[in-house]
Amino acid sequence: MIPAKFDYVRPSSVEEAVSALQQAGEDAKILAGGQSLLPVLRLRMAAPSTVIDLGGIPELKRIGEDDQYVMVGAMATHHEVMRNDLIKQHVELISQATETVADPQVRHRGTLGGALAHADPAGDLGAAALALDAEFVILGSGGTRLVPAAEFFQDYFTTAIGEGEILTMIRFPKYTGWKTHYEKFNRVAQAWSMVAVAVALKVDGGSISEARIGLTNMGNVPIRATGVERALVGQAAGPDVAKAAAEHATEGTSAPSDADAAADYREHLAKVLTGRAVLAAAG
Amino acid sequence: MTEVRVTVDGVNYADDVEPRMLLAQYLRETLGKTGTLIGCDTSNCGACTVSLNGQSVKSCSVLAVQADGAEVTTIEGLARDGTLHPVQEAFRECHGLQCGYCTPGMIMAAVDLLGDNPDPTEQEVREGIEGNLCRCTGYQNIVRAVQSAAKTMKPGAAQPTEQAAPVAGGGN
Numbered sequence: 185m186i187p188a189k190f191d192y193v194r195p196s197s198v199e200e201a202v203s204a205l206q207q208a209g210e211d212a213k214i215l216a217g218g219q220s221l222l223p224v225l226r227l228r229m230a231a232p233s234t235v236i237d238l239g240g241i242p243e244l245k246r247i248g249e250d251d252q253y254v255m256v257g258a259m260a261t262h263h264e265v266m267r268n269d270l271i272k273q274h275v276e277l278i279s280q281a282t283e284t285v286a287d288p289q290v291r292h293r294g295t296l297g298g299a300l301a302h303a304d305p306a307g308d309l310g311a312a313a314l315a316l317d318a319e320f321v322i323l324g325s326g327g328t329r330l331v332p333a334a335e336f337f338q339d340y341f342t343t344a345i346g347e348g349e350i351l352t353m354i355r356f357p358k359y360t361g362w363k364t365h366y367e368k369f370n371r372v373a374q375a376w377s378m379v380a381v382a383v384a385l386k387v388d389g390g391s392i393s394e395a396r397i398g399l400t401n402m403g404n405v406p407i408r409a410t411g412v413e414r415a416l417v418g419q420a421a422g423p424d425v426a427k428a429a430a431e432h433a434t435e436g437t438s439a440p441s442d443a444d445a446a447a448d449y450r451e452h453l454a455k456v457l458t459g460r461a462v463l464a465a466a467g
Numbered sequence: 468m469t470e471v472r473v474t475v476d477g478v479n480y481a482d483d484v485e486p487r488m489l490l491a492q493y494l495r496e497t498l499g500k501t502g503t504l505i506g507c508d509t510s511n512c513g514a515c516t517v518s519l520n521g522q523s524v525k526s527c528s529v530l531a532v533q534a535d536g537a538e539v540t541t542i543e544g545l546a547r548d549g550t551l552h553p554v555q556e557a558f559r560e561c562h563g564l565q566c567g568y569c570t571p572g573m574i575m576a577a578v579d580l581l582g583d584n585p586d587p588t589e590q591e592v593r594e595g596i597e598g599n600l601c602r603c604t605g606y607q608n609i610v611r612a613v614q615s616a617a618k619t620m621k622p623g624a625a626q627p628t629e630q631a632a633p634v635a636g637g638g639n
Protein backbone atom coordinates (compact mmCIF):
# COMPACT_ATOMS: atom_id res chain seq x y z
CA MET A 185 0.00 0.00 0.00
CA ILE A 186 1.02 3.59 -0.35
CA PRO A 187 0.54 6.39 2.16
CA ALA A 188 -2.54 8.63 2.13
CA LYS A 189 -2.02 12.08 0.62
CA PHE A 190 -0.08 14.64 2.60
CA ASP A 191 1.63 17.99 2.09
CA TYR A 192 5.41 17.84 2.18
CA VAL A 193 7.69 20.47 3.69
CA ARG A 194 11.47 20.32 3.73
CA PRO A 195 12.77 23.15 5.95
CA SER A 196 16.44 24.09 5.84
CA SER A 197 16.84 25.20 9.47
CA VAL A 198 15.50 24.06 12.84
CA GLU A 199 13.72 27.40 13.32
CA GLU A 200 11.92 26.92 10.00
CA ALA A 201 11.05 23.37 11.03
CA VAL A 202 9.50 24.54 14.31
CA SER A 203 7.44 27.22 12.60
CA ALA A 204 6.33 24.76 9.89
CA LEU A 205 5.27 22.42 12.67
CA GLN A 206 3.34 25.16 14.42
CA GLN A 207 1.64 26.20 11.19
CA ALA A 208 0.65 22.68 10.22
CA GLY A 209 -1.06 22.06 13.57
CA GLU A 210 -1.64 18.80 15.39
CA ASP A 211 -1.96 16.63 12.27
CA ALA A 212 1.65 17.23 11.25
CA LYS A 213 4.34 14.53 11.51
CA ILE A 214 8.08 14.89 11.54
CA LEU A 215 10.01 12.69 9.10
CA ALA A 216 13.53 11.71 10.15
CA GLY A 217 14.93 8.53 8.54
CA GLY A 218 11.43 7.31 7.81
CA GLN A 219 12.24 3.73 8.84
CA SER A 220 9.42 3.63 11.38
CA LEU A 221 7.21 6.38 9.99
CA LEU A 222 7.00 5.22 6.37
CA PRO A 223 5.92 1.67 7.26
CA VAL A 224 3.26 3.20 9.54
CA LEU A 225 2.06 5.52 6.74
CA ARG A 226 2.07 2.68 4.21
CA LEU A 227 -0.11 0.56 6.46
CA ARG A 228 -2.33 3.67 6.89
CA MET A 229 -1.99 3.42 10.66
CA ALA A 230 -1.41 7.17 10.48
CA ALA A 231 -2.44 9.76 7.90
CA PRO A 232 -0.83 13.10 8.75
CA SER A 233 -1.93 16.19 6.80
CA THR A 234 1.63 17.48 6.61
CA VAL A 235 4.98 15.71 6.71
CA ILE A 236 7.94 17.84 7.77
CA ASP A 237 11.19 16.31 6.53
CA LEU A 238 14.23 17.11 8.70
CA GLY A 239 16.56 15.73 6.02
CA GLY A 240 17.53 19.17 4.70
CA ILE A 241 19.03 20.51 7.95
CA PRO A 242 22.78 19.75 8.03
CA GLU A 243 23.31 20.92 11.64
CA LEU A 244 21.05 18.12 12.90
CA LYS A 245 23.56 15.55 11.64
CA ARG A 246 26.55 16.92 13.55
CA ILE A 247 28.42 14.82 16.13
CA GLY A 248 30.75 16.73 18.47
CA GLU A 249 32.14 16.97 22.00
CA ASP A 250 33.12 19.30 24.80
CA ASP A 251 34.95 18.48 28.04
CA GLN A 252 32.03 16.64 29.59
CA TYR A 253 29.72 15.51 26.82
CA VAL A 254 29.47 13.87 23.43
CA MET A 255 26.71 15.64 21.48
CA VAL A 256 24.90 13.75 18.74
CA GLY A 257 22.55 15.53 16.35
CA ALA A 258 19.12 13.90 16.20
CA MET A 259 19.51 13.18 12.47
CA ALA A 260 22.80 11.27 12.74
CA THR A 261 22.04 7.89 11.15
CA HIS A 262 22.55 4.56 12.91
CA HIS A 263 25.29 3.90 10.34
CA GLU A 264 27.09 7.16 11.24
CA VAL A 265 26.68 6.61 14.99
CA MET A 266 28.08 3.06 14.77
CA ARG A 267 31.24 4.24 13.06
CA ASN A 268 31.87 7.48 14.90
CA ASP A 269 35.16 7.53 16.83
CA LEU A 270 34.01 9.98 19.52
CA ILE A 271 31.06 7.76 20.32
CA LYS A 272 33.24 4.64 20.29
CA GLN A 273 35.74 6.25 22.64
CA HIS A 274 33.41 7.87 25.18
CA VAL A 275 30.00 6.15 24.95
CA GLU A 276 30.77 2.79 23.42
CA LEU A 277 27.55 1.28 24.74
CA ILE A 278 25.68 3.41 22.17
CA SER A 279 27.85 2.05 19.33
CA GLN A 280 27.29 -1.49 20.58
CA ALA A 281 23.51 -1.14 20.89
CA THR A 282 23.29 0.59 17.50
CA GLU A 283 25.15 -2.24 15.78
CA THR A 284 22.34 -4.59 16.77
CA VAL A 285 19.59 -2.39 15.28
CA ALA A 286 17.80 -3.71 12.21
CA ASP A 287 19.88 -4.33 9.06
CA PRO A 288 22.35 -2.36 6.92
CA GLN A 289 19.68 -0.75 4.72
CA VAL A 290 17.61 0.44 7.70
CA ARG A 291 20.76 1.66 9.49
CA HIS A 292 21.72 3.74 6.45
CA ARG A 293 18.46 5.74 6.81
CA GLY A 294 17.24 5.41 10.40
CA THR A 295 18.44 8.01 12.90
CA LEU A 296 19.33 8.08 16.59
CA GLY A 297 16.82 10.87 17.22
CA GLY A 298 14.09 9.09 15.26
CA ALA A 299 14.56 5.84 17.13
CA LEU A 300 14.47 7.58 20.53
CA ALA A 301 11.49 9.81 19.58
CA HIS A 302 9.62 6.75 18.30
CA ALA A 303 10.09 5.12 21.74
CA ASP A 304 9.17 1.59 20.75
CA PRO A 305 9.56 -0.52 23.92
CA ALA A 306 11.39 -3.12 21.78
CA GLY A 307 13.76 -0.48 20.38
CA ASP A 308 17.39 -0.87 21.38
CA LEU A 309 18.61 2.66 21.98
CA GLY A 310 16.34 3.71 24.83
CA ALA A 311 17.80 1.34 27.42
CA ALA A 312 21.34 2.37 26.54
CA ALA A 313 20.44 6.08 26.63
CA LEU A 314 18.71 5.62 29.99
CA ALA A 315 21.59 3.66 31.51
CA LEU A 316 23.98 6.44 30.47
CA ASP A 317 21.77 9.30 31.75
CA ALA A 318 21.60 10.87 28.30
CA GLU A 319 20.01 14.31 28.02
CA PHE A 320 17.55 15.29 25.32
CA VAL A 321 17.65 18.75 23.75
CA ILE A 322 14.14 19.68 22.68
CA LEU A 323 13.30 22.80 20.67
CA GLY A 324 9.90 24.48 20.52
CA SER A 325 8.61 27.96 19.76
CA GLY A 326 9.47 28.98 23.33
CA GLY A 327 13.11 27.94 22.93
CA THR A 328 15.17 24.96 24.02
CA ARG A 329 14.72 22.70 27.03
CA LEU A 330 16.86 19.89 28.35
CA VAL A 331 15.12 16.70 29.46
CA PRO A 332 16.96 13.91 31.34
CA ALA A 333 16.50 10.37 30.04
CA ALA A 334 14.70 9.37 33.24
CA GLU A 335 11.90 11.82 32.28
CA PHE A 336 12.08 11.47 28.49
CA PHE A 337 10.45 8.05 28.12
CA GLN A 338 6.90 8.41 29.40
CA ASP A 339 4.94 5.48 28.02
CA TYR A 340 4.56 3.05 25.15
CA PHE A 341 5.56 5.16 22.06
CA THR A 342 5.28 8.34 24.15
CA THR A 343 8.06 10.73 25.08
CA ALA A 344 8.48 14.18 26.63
CA ILE A 345 8.57 15.76 23.14
CA GLY A 346 5.47 17.96 23.13
CA GLU A 347 3.26 19.07 20.28
CA GLY A 348 5.10 21.60 18.12
CA GLU A 349 8.50 20.47 19.44
CA ILE A 350 11.50 18.83 17.80
CA LEU A 351 14.24 16.70 19.31
CA THR A 352 17.42 18.34 18.02
CA MET A 353 20.24 16.67 19.92
CA ILE A 354 21.06 13.94 22.40
CA ARG A 355 24.02 14.57 24.68
CA PHE A 356 25.82 11.86 26.57
CA PRO A 357 28.11 12.37 29.57
CA LYS A 358 31.50 10.80 28.76
CA TYR A 359 32.16 7.32 30.12
CA THR A 360 35.72 7.05 28.84
CA GLY A 361 37.34 3.79 29.91
CA TRP A 362 34.12 2.18 31.15
CA LYS A 363 33.47 -1.44 30.21
CA THR A 364 30.26 -1.89 28.30
CA HIS A 365 28.14 -4.49 26.56
CA TYR A 366 24.70 -4.77 24.94
CA GLU A 367 23.21 -8.28 25.13
CA LYS A 368 20.16 -8.82 22.96
CA PHE A 369 17.79 -11.70 22.35
CA ASN A 370 15.67 -11.58 19.20
CA ARG A 371 13.89 -13.77 16.71
CA VAL A 372 16.19 -14.63 13.83
CA ALA A 373 14.09 -13.15 11.04
CA GLN A 374 13.51 -9.87 12.88
CA ALA A 375 15.98 -7.70 14.67
CA TRP A 376 13.61 -6.27 17.31
CA SER A 377 14.55 -7.19 20.86
CA MET A 378 12.40 -9.65 22.77
CA VAL A 379 14.53 -8.57 25.72
CA ALA A 380 17.93 -6.90 25.85
CA VAL A 381 20.29 -5.61 28.52
CA ALA A 382 22.63 -2.62 28.33
CA VAL A 383 25.53 -2.67 30.78
CA ALA A 384 28.20 -0.09 31.63
CA LEU A 385 30.68 -0.81 34.41
CA LYS A 386 33.42 1.27 35.92
CA VAL A 387 36.08 -1.08 37.18
CA ASP A 388 38.82 0.13 39.53
CA GLY A 389 41.58 -2.21 40.67
CA GLY A 390 39.58 -5.33 39.82
CA SER A 391 36.33 -4.34 41.52
CA ILE A 392 33.24 -2.63 40.17
CA SER A 393 32.97 0.92 41.50
CA GLU A 394 29.92 2.00 39.46
CA ALA A 395 27.32 0.07 37.46
CA ARG A 396 24.67 1.35 35.04
CA ILE A 397 22.20 -1.12 33.62
CA GLY A 398 19.21 -0.58 31.31
CA LEU A 399 16.59 -3.11 30.23
CA THR A 400 14.86 -3.20 26.82
CA ASN A 401 11.28 -4.45 26.45
CA MET A 402 10.67 -5.27 30.12
CA GLY A 403 7.92 -2.65 30.40
CA ASN A 404 6.29 0.19 28.44
CA VAL A 405 9.49 2.21 28.72
CA PRO A 406 13.19 1.36 29.14
CA ILE A 407 13.93 0.46 32.78
CA ARG A 408 17.00 0.97 34.99
CA ALA A 409 17.91 -2.25 36.82
CA THR A 410 18.91 -0.48 40.02
CA GLY A 411 18.79 -3.67 42.12
CA VAL A 412 21.39 -5.27 39.87
CA GLU A 413 23.49 -2.10 39.92
CA ARG A 414 23.55 -2.06 43.74
CA ALA A 415 24.41 -5.75 43.92
CA LEU A 416 27.42 -5.27 41.65
CA VAL A 417 29.06 -2.27 43.26
CA GLY A 418 32.09 -3.17 45.38
CA GLN A 419 32.31 -6.68 43.93
CA ALA A 420 34.87 -8.24 41.60
CA ALA A 421 33.05 -9.23 38.42
CA GLY A 422 33.00 -13.02 38.14
CA PRO A 423 30.43 -15.66 37.24
CA ASP A 424 29.03 -16.00 40.79
CA VAL A 425 28.73 -12.26 41.36
CA ALA A 426 27.12 -11.76 37.94
CA LYS A 427 24.62 -14.55 38.55
CA ALA A 428 23.66 -13.36 42.02
CA ALA A 429 23.28 -9.76 40.85
CA ALA A 430 21.23 -10.84 37.81
CA GLU A 431 18.59 -12.30 40.16
CA HIS A 432 17.54 -8.67 40.79
CA ALA A 433 16.95 -7.99 37.06
CA THR A 434 13.17 -8.32 37.22
CA GLU A 435 12.67 -5.94 40.15
CA GLY A 436 10.40 -3.09 39.16
CA THR A 437 9.70 -4.50 35.69
CA SER A 438 6.33 -5.22 34.07
CA ALA A 439 7.22 -7.39 31.11
CA PRO A 440 4.66 -7.56 28.28
CA SER A 441 3.21 -10.82 26.94
CA ASP A 442 2.91 -10.96 23.17
CA ALA A 443 3.28 -13.28 20.18
CA ASP A 444 7.06 -13.40 20.72
CA ALA A 445 7.17 -14.24 24.41
CA ALA A 446 5.09 -14.48 27.56
CA ALA A 447 5.92 -12.25 30.50
CA ASP A 448 7.45 -15.03 32.61
CA TYR A 449 9.69 -16.07 29.74
CA ARG A 450 10.83 -12.44 29.37
CA GLU A 451 11.60 -12.38 33.12
CA HIS A 452 13.71 -15.50 32.71
CA LEU A 453 15.49 -13.91 29.75
CA ALA A 454 16.14 -10.68 31.65
CA LYS A 455 18.04 -12.58 34.34
CA VAL A 456 20.02 -14.79 31.97
CA LEU A 457 20.90 -11.89 29.65
CA THR A 458 21.87 -9.63 32.55
CA GLY A 459 24.30 -12.26 33.82
CA ARG A 460 25.81 -12.67 30.37
CA ALA A 461 26.00 -8.95 29.73
CA VAL A 462 27.79 -8.23 33.02
CA LEU A 463 30.37 -10.93 32.33
CA ALA A 464 30.85 -9.83 28.72
CA ALA A 465 31.28 -6.20 29.79
CA ALA A 466 33.73 -7.06 32.55
CA GLY A 467 35.43 -9.48 30.09
CA MET B 468 3.10 17.88 -6.84
CA THR B 469 6.77 18.34 -6.02
CA GLU B 470 9.66 18.24 -8.45
CA VAL B 471 12.38 15.61 -8.06
CA ARG B 472 15.64 15.58 -9.95
CA VAL B 473 17.54 12.32 -9.71
CA THR B 474 20.19 10.41 -11.57
CA VAL B 475 19.15 6.80 -11.95
CA ASP B 476 21.56 4.27 -13.47
CA GLY B 477 23.53 7.11 -14.99
CA VAL B 478 20.61 8.97 -16.58
CA ASN B 479 19.25 12.30 -15.27
CA TYR B 480 15.52 12.64 -14.69
CA ALA B 481 13.24 15.47 -13.55
CA ASP B 482 9.64 14.65 -12.70
CA ASP B 483 6.73 16.12 -10.79
CA VAL B 484 5.59 13.57 -8.24
CA GLU B 485 3.11 13.37 -5.40
CA PRO B 486 5.01 13.64 -2.08
CA ARG B 487 3.52 10.32 -0.97
CA MET B 488 5.08 8.44 -3.89
CA LEU B 489 7.63 5.88 -2.68
CA LEU B 490 11.00 5.72 -4.39
CA ALA B 491 10.26 2.08 -5.33
CA GLN B 492 7.06 3.16 -7.05
CA TYR B 493 8.82 6.03 -8.83
CA LEU B 494 11.49 3.67 -10.17
CA ARG B 495 9.00 1.06 -11.32
CA GLU B 496 6.00 3.09 -12.45
CA THR B 497 7.41 6.41 -13.59
CA LEU B 498 10.77 5.23 -14.95
CA GLY B 499 9.71 1.69 -15.89
CA LYS B 500 12.63 0.18 -14.01
CA THR B 501 10.77 -2.94 -12.92
CA GLY B 502 13.99 -4.75 -12.01
CA THR B 503 13.48 -3.30 -8.52
CA LEU B 504 10.79 -5.42 -6.86
CA ILE B 505 8.34 -4.88 -4.02
CA GLY B 506 7.78 -7.87 -1.77
CA CYS B 507 6.18 -6.58 1.43
CA ASP B 508 4.38 -3.74 3.18
CA THR B 509 6.50 -3.72 6.29
CA SER B 510 10.07 -2.77 5.20
CA ASN B 511 11.23 -6.28 6.00
CA CYS B 512 11.95 -8.19 2.80
CA GLY B 513 14.62 -6.08 1.08
CA ALA B 514 13.46 -6.98 -2.47
CA CYS B 515 13.32 -3.25 -3.21
CA THR B 516 16.96 -2.54 -2.26
CA VAL B 517 18.76 0.05 -4.38
CA SER B 518 21.84 2.19 -3.84
CA LEU B 519 21.11 5.81 -2.86
CA ASN B 520 24.18 8.05 -2.95
CA GLY B 521 26.35 4.96 -2.52
CA GLN B 522 24.44 3.37 0.37
CA SER B 523 21.95 0.51 0.20
CA VAL B 524 18.39 1.48 1.14
CA LYS B 525 14.97 -0.12 0.97
CA SER B 526 13.35 1.97 -1.77
CA CYS B 527 9.88 1.18 -0.40
CA SER B 528 10.89 3.07 2.75
CA VAL B 529 12.15 6.24 1.09
CA LEU B 530 9.90 8.86 -0.49
CA ALA B 531 10.76 9.80 -4.07
CA VAL B 532 10.98 13.44 -2.92
CA GLN B 533 13.62 12.43 -0.36
CA ALA B 534 15.82 11.27 -3.25
CA ASP B 535 15.82 14.75 -4.79
CA GLY B 536 19.36 15.58 -5.94
CA ALA B 537 20.55 12.02 -5.32
CA GLU B 538 22.23 9.37 -7.40
CA VAL B 539 20.42 6.04 -7.50
CA THR B 540 21.73 2.73 -8.82
CA THR B 541 19.27 -0.11 -9.36
CA ILE B 542 19.87 -3.71 -10.35
CA GLU B 543 19.37 -2.53 -13.95
CA GLY B 544 22.42 -0.29 -13.72
CA LEU B 545 24.95 -2.93 -12.63
CA ALA B 546 25.80 -4.65 -15.92
CA ARG B 547 28.17 -2.79 -18.25
CA ASP B 548 27.88 -3.11 -22.02
CA GLY B 549 26.21 -6.48 -21.78
CA THR B 550 28.68 -7.85 -19.21
CA LEU B 551 27.16 -8.84 -15.89
CA HIS B 552 28.51 -7.31 -12.67
CA PRO B 553 30.74 -9.85 -10.84
CA VAL B 554 28.08 -10.24 -8.13
CA GLN B 555 25.41 -10.98 -10.76
CA GLU B 556 27.77 -13.43 -12.45
CA ALA B 557 28.53 -15.14 -9.13
CA PHE B 558 24.81 -15.58 -8.33
CA ARG B 559 24.45 -17.30 -11.71
CA GLU B 560 27.53 -19.46 -11.27
CA CYS B 561 26.76 -20.52 -7.69
CA HIS B 562 23.00 -21.02 -8.16
CA GLY B 563 22.32 -18.22 -5.69
CA LEU B 564 18.66 -18.10 -6.70
CA GLN B 565 15.64 -20.25 -7.33
CA CYS B 566 12.49 -18.23 -8.07
CA GLY B 567 14.60 -15.07 -8.32
CA TYR B 568 12.21 -12.74 -6.51
CA CYS B 569 14.68 -11.76 -3.82
CA THR B 570 17.63 -11.66 -6.23
CA PRO B 571 17.72 -7.99 -7.33
CA GLY B 572 17.62 -6.86 -3.69
CA MET B 573 20.08 -9.55 -2.56
CA ILE B 574 22.53 -8.49 -5.25
CA MET B 575 22.20 -4.79 -4.38
CA ALA B 576 22.74 -5.59 -0.68
CA ALA B 577 25.76 -7.76 -1.56
CA VAL B 578 27.28 -5.05 -3.76
CA ASP B 579 26.93 -2.60 -0.86
CA LEU B 580 28.51 -5.08 1.56
CA LEU B 581 31.50 -5.76 -0.71
CA GLY B 582 32.05 -2.04 -1.26
CA ASP B 583 32.41 -1.74 2.50
CA ASN B 584 34.12 -5.01 3.28
CA PRO B 585 35.84 -6.56 0.24
CA ASP B 586 36.73 -9.81 2.03
CA PRO B 587 33.83 -10.77 4.32
CA THR B 588 33.71 -13.92 6.41
CA GLU B 589 30.64 -16.16 6.09
CA GLN B 590 29.20 -14.55 9.24
CA GLU B 591 29.80 -11.07 7.83
CA VAL B 592 28.04 -12.02 4.60
CA ARG B 593 25.06 -13.29 6.59
CA GLU B 594 24.94 -10.04 8.57
CA GLY B 595 25.36 -7.98 5.39
CA ILE B 596 22.28 -9.55 3.79
CA GLU B 597 20.31 -9.61 7.05
CA GLY B 598 17.81 -7.12 5.62
CA ASN B 599 16.89 -9.40 2.71
CA LEU B 600 14.57 -12.37 2.95
CA CYS B 601 14.66 -15.39 0.61
CA ARG B 602 11.85 -17.93 0.68
CA CYS B 603 13.55 -20.45 -1.60
CA THR B 604 17.25 -21.04 -1.26
CA GLY B 605 17.93 -21.37 2.45
CA TYR B 606 20.62 -18.73 1.85
CA GLN B 607 23.43 -21.29 1.52
CA ASN B 608 24.19 -20.61 -2.15
CA ILE B 609 23.57 -16.90 -1.76
CA VAL B 610 26.32 -16.73 0.85
CA ARG B 611 28.56 -18.82 -1.41
CA ALA B 612 27.85 -16.49 -4.35
CA VAL B 613 28.75 -13.39 -2.37
CA GLN B 614 32.01 -14.92 -1.18
CA SER B 615 32.83 -16.07 -4.70
CA ALA B 616 32.15 -12.55 -6.02
CA ALA B 617 34.46 -11.15 -3.34
CA LYS B 618 37.27 -13.30 -4.71
CA THR B 619 36.73 -12.17 -8.31
CA MET B 620 36.45 -8.52 -7.30
CA LYS B 621 39.66 -8.49 -5.25
CA PRO B 622 42.18 -6.09 -6.76
CA GLY B 623 44.66 -8.15 -8.76
CA ALA B 624 42.32 -11.14 -9.05
CA ALA B 625 41.81 -12.50 -12.56
CA GLN B 626 38.73 -10.66 -13.78
CA PRO B 627 36.34 -12.47 -16.06
CA THR B 628 36.54 -9.45 -18.38
CA GLU B 629 39.00 -6.64 -19.08
CA GLN B 630 36.77 -4.20 -17.25
CA ALA B 631 37.21 -3.06 -13.68
CA ALA B 632 34.23 -4.02 -11.57
CA PRO B 633 32.04 -1.04 -10.76
CA VAL B 634 32.13 -0.25 -7.07
CA ALA B 635 29.11 -0.04 -4.78
CA GLY B 636 26.85 2.78 -5.80
CA GLY B 637 28.97 3.70 -8.79
CA GLY B 638 26.22 4.93 -11.07
CA ASN B 639 28.66 6.47 -13.53
Ligand SMILES: Cc1cc2nc3c(=O)[nH]c(=O)nc-3n(C[C@H](O)[C@H](O)[C@H](O)COP(=O)(O)OP(=O)(O)OC[C@H]3O[C@@H](n4cnc5c(N)ncnc54)[C@H](O)[C@@H]3O)c2cc1C
Binds near residue numbers: 349
Ligand atom coordinates in the same frame (compact mmCIF):
# COMPACT_ATOMS: atom_id res chain seq x y z
C1 LIG C 1 12.94 -3.90 9.24
C2 LIG C 1 13.20 -3.01 10.43
C3 LIG C 1 13.86 -3.52 11.54
C4 LIG C 1 14.11 -2.71 12.64
N1 LIG C 1 14.78 -3.25 13.70
C5 LIG C 1 15.06 -2.47 14.78
C6 LIG C 1 15.78 -2.99 15.90
O1 LIG C 1 16.20 -4.12 15.92
N2 LIG C 1 16.00 -2.17 16.95
C7 LIG C 1 15.60 -0.86 16.95
O2 LIG C 1 15.85 -0.15 17.92
N3 LIG C 1 14.94 -0.34 15.91
C8 LIG C 1 14.67 -1.10 14.82
N4 LIG C 1 14.00 -0.56 13.75
C9 LIG C 1 13.59 0.87 13.79
C10 LIG C 1 14.71 1.78 13.38
O3 LIG C 1 15.65 1.89 14.42
C11 LIG C 1 14.21 3.17 13.02
O4 LIG C 1 15.29 3.81 12.41
C12 LIG C 1 13.77 4.05 14.16
O5 LIG C 1 12.79 3.44 14.93
C13 LIG C 1 13.15 5.33 13.65
O6 LIG C 1 14.13 6.22 13.22
P1 LIG C 1 13.88 7.09 11.93
O7 LIG C 1 14.99 8.07 11.88
O8 LIG C 1 13.72 6.23 10.76
O9 LIG C 1 12.55 7.89 12.32
P2 LIG C 1 11.18 8.10 11.55
O10 LIG C 1 10.61 6.83 11.11
O11 LIG C 1 11.36 9.15 10.52
O12 LIG C 1 10.33 8.71 12.75
C14 LIG C 1 9.87 7.91 13.82
C15 LIG C 1 8.93 8.72 14.73
O13 LIG C 1 9.65 9.67 15.49
C16 LIG C 1 9.24 11.00 15.18
N5 LIG C 1 10.49 11.79 15.09
C17 LIG C 1 11.59 11.44 14.37
N6 LIG C 1 12.58 12.32 14.54
C18 LIG C 1 12.10 13.27 15.39
C19 LIG C 1 12.68 14.44 15.96
N7 LIG C 1 13.95 14.80 15.68
N8 LIG C 1 11.91 15.19 16.79
C20 LIG C 1 10.64 14.82 17.07
N9 LIG C 1 10.05 13.71 16.58
C21 LIG C 1 10.77 12.94 15.74
C22 LIG C 1 8.49 10.89 13.87
O14 LIG C 1 7.50 11.90 13.76
C23 LIG C 1 7.88 9.52 13.98
O15 LIG C 1 6.73 9.54 14.75
C24 LIG C 1 13.72 -1.34 12.63
C25 LIG C 1 13.06 -0.82 11.51
C26 LIG C 1 12.80 -1.64 10.42
C27 LIG C 1 12.11 -1.06 9.22
Ligand code: FES
Binds near residue numbers: 505506507509511526
Ligand atom coordinates in the same frame (compact mmCIF):
# COMPACT_ATOMS: atom_id res chain seq x y z
S1 FES D 1 9.38 -4.12 -0.44
FE1 FES D 1 9.86 -5.33 1.26
S2 FES D 1 11.39 -4.12 2.19
FE2 FES D 1 10.83 -2.90 0.53
Ligand code: FES
Binds near residue numbers: 563564566570600
Ligand atom coordinates in the same frame (compact mmCIF):
# COMPACT_ATOMS: atom_id res chain seq x y z
S1 FES E 1 15.09 -17.21 -4.80
FE1 FES E 1 12.99 -17.19 -4.38
S2 FES E 1 12.86 -15.75 -2.78
FE2 FES E 1 14.98 -15.99 -3.01
